[in-house]
Amino acid sequence: MEFIPPFEIQVKAPIVYAIPNTNLSLTEVQAYFEEIIEASAHLDQWVLFEYAQTQISPTSSFIKATTKNYEHLQHRGCIGIAHNLVNPISWVLRSRSIGELSIPFTASCNPIELANFVDQLIQNMDGNSENMNWTAG
16 A cells, blocks of 8 residues: 655745645644745745645644644745635635635635636735735635
């Protein structure tokens, strides 16, 4: 049986792709964000694109830890977060905490919507990204 890591991180500047392969424990959530920070360390500005491979059922502890880490990424050069929805229920649970974020964020199951959001962030990298709107599709 082939070992599947709990997550994968890939960088194709200026986008950092984070791919959770399973429900992450709180310890794995911390390792996930530490690896994102490490992978993006050479980038001044970048966009996080999360693409879950499975239907993730986040717990409230997971949501709190994720939201805290999203905010931390902003201080590490992240200018926005695009989250691919595999399970719309996960968005309902996450949206309660995500609404408090000060970083542009979108979550959608529509790949075109996500690509447009990421493109807009990249185009605004040298401009003022604070005026961007958050969306949820």
